[in-house]
Amino acid sequence: MPEHEPIPGWEPPSAGERKRILDETRSIAIVGASSNPARASNFVATYLRSSSADYVVYLVNPRETEILGQPVYPSLQDLPEVPDMVDVFRRSEDLPPIAHDAVEIGAKSFWAQLGLWSNEAAQIASSAGLDVVMDRCTKIEHARFAGGLHLAGFDTGVISSRR
Amino acid sequence: MSDHTWGFRTRALHAGARPDPTTGARAVPIFQTSSYVFEDTDDAADLFALQKYGMIYSRLGNPTVSAFEERMASLDGALGAVAASSGHAAEFLAVTALAEAGDHIVSSSHLYGGTITMFSNTLARFGIETTFVDPTDVDGFAAAIRPETKLLFTETVGNPSGAIADIAALADVAHSNGLPLAIDSTFSTPALCRPVEWGADIVVHSATKFIGGHGTSLGGVVCEAGTFDWGSGRFPNMTEPVPTYNDLRWWDNFGEYSYLTKVRNDHLRDIGSTLAPMHAWLFLQGLETLDYRMAGHVANAQAVAAWLHEDSRVAWVNYAGLPSSPHHDLSNKYLPAGPGAVFTFGLNGGREAGSSFIESLELISHLANVGDAKTLILHPASTTHSQLSDEQMAAGSVTPDMVRISVGLEDLDDILYDLDHALETTHA
Ligand SMILES: Cc1ncc(COP(=O)(O)O)c(C=O)c1O
Numbered sequence: 187m188p189e190h191e192p193i194p195g196w197e198p199p200s201a202g203e204r205k206r207i208l209d210e211t212r213s214i215a216i217v218g219a220s221s222n223p224a225r226a227s228n229f230v231a232t233y234l235r236s237s238s239a240d241y242v243v244y245l246v247n248p249r250e251t252e253i254l255g256q257p258v259y260p261s262l263q264d265l266p267e268v269p270d271m272v273d274v275f276r277r278s279e280d281l282p283p284i285a286h287d288a289v290e291i292g293a294k295s296f297w298a299q300l301g302l303w304s305n306e307a308a309q310i311a312s313s314a315g316l317d318v319v320m321d322r323c324t325k326i327e328h329a330r331f332a333g334g335l336h337l338a339g340f341d342t343g344v345i346s347s348r349r
Numbered sequence: 350m351s352d353h354t355w356g357f358r359t360r361a362l363h364a365g366a367r368p369d370p371t372t373g374a375r376a377v378p379i380f381q382t383s384s385y386v387f388e389d390t391d392d393a394a395d396l397f398a399l400q401k402y403g404m405i406y407s408r409l410g411n412p413t414v415s416a417f418e419e420r421m422a423s424l425d426g427a428l429g430a431v432a433a434s435s436g437h438a439a440e441f442l443a444v445t446a447l448a449e450a451g452d453h454i455v456s457s458s459h460l461y462g463g464t465i466t467m468f469s470n471t472l473a474r475f476g477i478e479t480t481f482v483d484p485t486d487v488d489g490f491a492a493a494i495r496p497e498t499k500l501l502f503t504e505t506v507g508n509p510s511g512a513i514a515d516i517a518a519l520a521d522v523a524h525s526n527g528l529p530l531a532i533d534s535t536f537s538t539p540a541l542c543r544p545v546e547w548g549a550d551i552v553v554h555s556a557t558k559f560i561g562g563h564g565t566s567l568g569g570v571v572c573e574a575g576t577f578d579w580g581s582g583r584f585p586n587m588t589e590p591v592p593t594y595n596d597l598r599w600w601d602n603f604g605e606y607s608y609l610t611k612v613r614n615d616h617l618r619d620i621g622s623t624l625a626p627m628h629a630w631l632f633l634q635g636l637e638t639l640d641y642r643m644a645g646h647v648a649n650a651q652a653v654a655a656w657l658h659e660d661s662r663v664a665w666v667n668y669a670g671l672p673s674s675p676h677h678d679l680s681n682k683y684l685p686a687g688p689g690a691v692f693t694f695g696l697n698g699g700r701e702a703g704s705s706f707i708e709s710l711e712l713i714s715h716l717a718n719v720g721d722a723k724t725l726i727l728h729p730a731s732t733t734h735s736q737l738s739d740e741q742m743a744a745g746s747v748t749p750d751m752v753r754i755s756v757g758l759e760d761l762d763d764i765l766y767d768l769d770h771a772l773e774t775t776h777a
Binding site: 200201202223224225226229232233236237238300301323326329333334335336337338339340341342343344345346347348349 | 352355359360363364365367368369370373388391392395398399400401402403404410412414415418419422423427428429430431432590595596597598601602604605606609610613
């Protein structure tokens with residue numbers, strides 16, 4: 187992960203904390219979902235819905251109506267339930283208003299994907315009590331703890347004598 | 350999961366190897382299977398499209414091999430690893446994942462002879478050109494870089510010249526030119542040097558040597574740091590659509606994971622130089638004791654080098670652990686626990702004395718390998734480096750009188766006894 191300036195009042199969550207956030211999550215809203223199967227958002231949505239991860243996934247994008255056979259919602263406010271996590275695939279500049287929306291609807295965590303970073307968004311969400319993760323991929327982090335990353339030869343950092 | 354930082358010896362025993370969830374087996378099972386049953390057709394489709402992690406076919410991945418890969422990545426401080434059927438296969442995968450016809454690499458001239466041949470012969474036939482430079486001349490690497498250069502390549506400890514790479518300086522040259530530094534760290538292993546900590550991007554090992562440690566199996570591994578920017582435009586095969594995977598782009602979809610994901614799912618898939626599960630298992634056994642064995646190897650090597658250095662029957666000794674070595678300072682910097690256990694020396698009496706000496710040994714084995722628990726010896730000019738031209742040999746500092754020793758874990762007194770006895774016979 188590239189070096190980032192420290193953000194007052196927020197520490198990037200450790201591996202253990204990221205695992206807890208994912209364990210406490212049942213539903214995820216993907217903001218910036220794309221219908222293009224080659225785009226990371228489409229790719230990650232497929233994984234998060236698959237039997238490996240088994241989350242309830244809501245797709246958000248005002249310019250799309252259906253992706254992966256699922257309805258697409260114009261905004262976070264339009265979802266049929268409050269998602270546990272808001273997972274963003276937009277540009278870093280777009281993060282602060284989405285963080286506001288995540289706080290407003292009552293999500294438990296705000297997650298910005300690989301390559302995304304915003305001091306302002308982190309402060310908005312974390313000061314409202316949300317868990318905040320940035321510049322990480324939900325698919326990769328889930329796979330780190332669920333064993334997928336291990337099978338792909340990556341260092342998960344997991345050391346355990348338990349079954 | 351705790352946030353405790355586990356030590357090297359603990360990770361050498363545990364990384365990548367939780368108890369088997371199905372059986373509770375504490376040792377890593379040998380998954381001797383070519384293929385894996387899918388849950389259903391959706392599962393199969395997701396796996397084939399890389400939308401899900403899991404096993405498909407053992408050319409691409411096998412759980413025993415995964416355990417070895419994760420353990421190597423952990424010990425090397427890398428993001429991940431892809432294992433290969435030999436050290437050579439690992440080098441080929443690492444380099445040709447980036448370089449293709451029309452591209453160029455800059456490499457140290459002091460490499461294992463087989464690697465020089467791979468670059469100057471096979472890669473050249475595939476249209477990849479290599480410029481070989483003196484590894485002690487950092488500016489020489491910089492001067493050889495061209496627009497079509499894809500990486501810099503060197504060995505941590507040169508085989509057999511013993512030259513120590515100035516890893517941090519080479520990483521600076523590479524990075525300021527937008528290039529990755531790839532390094533073959535076979536002779537040092539992660540126990541003695543972790544090049545990623547000094548800025549190297551790609552680290553390859555022949556696991557055949559000290560990682561296996563017992564001279565039983567061939568294998569190799571490519572580790573990668575995961576910190577290089579593959580999106581600069583200089584690596585089109587990392588950023589352009591991949592037709593065999595629904596036009597995904599490695600860098601866009603996998604970010605820091607992209608190089609290793611490509612090496613495995615594109616490159617190993619097509620080339621097929623996969624590590625066998627049985628060998629991965631033997632390497633896991635080797636890694637468990639790596640730190641202890643390397644300490645024993647280095648202690649014996651240092652003592653043998655000092656003993657030879659004092660002996661009037663010996664013309665010269667080139668071991669970076671000796672203060673007389675021109676590589677001693679770099680060795681202290683990058684290999685503070687010692688520069689491994691492979692080094693060279695020459696006998697008074699030149700080439701003939703060298704062969705008579707090797708033939709007089711009783712304990713030390715004359716063979717073409719290094720990094721066995723047993724002490725090994727070789728005359729490079731007539732074996733490993735015999736396919737090189739005189740100029741290539743001179744550029745790699747291989748002289749006709751050179752003897753290469755890989756000091757093992759026998760009792761030091763017995764190694765010295767055997768050397769003394771053979772020197773006596775040679776000079777009688
Ligand atoms: C430094 C170095 N790299 C690579 C190799 C090739 O490894 P393998 O024989 O496992 O293919 C060797 C083998 O001697 C070596 O010494």
